[in-house]
Amino acid sequence: MAGSGAVEVQKKHPKIRKDDKVIVIAGKEKGKIGGVLKIDSEKGRVLVEKVNMVKRHSKPSMQTGQGGIIEKEAPLNISNVMIVCNKCTEPTRIESRRLEDGSKVRVCKKCGEPIDD
């Protein structure tokens, strides 16, 4: 269908930011909710608190003299998470709305409330 015309479906990333609450909607971590720790918008990846934990071996450090296994979050594909609205507590899509003073707010498409406090 390449070059078929004017209609171009743009799949925009949800406007997820650090500290947003998100729910995983696909993959083995499906259903888990956590706060966004880090976003890599170039790679389309997101790091979510306590989600997609992987075990890593840490080398013994000079300070503690011991190594061990530590658990750490591994990045998820950003399209596998959805923002959870803190007003209606539903996984939702968000849209940007411009206020009269020109500032932008992110609004929950389900309940219409701004999700930023």
Ligand SMILES: [Zn+2]
């Ligand atoms: Zn809502």
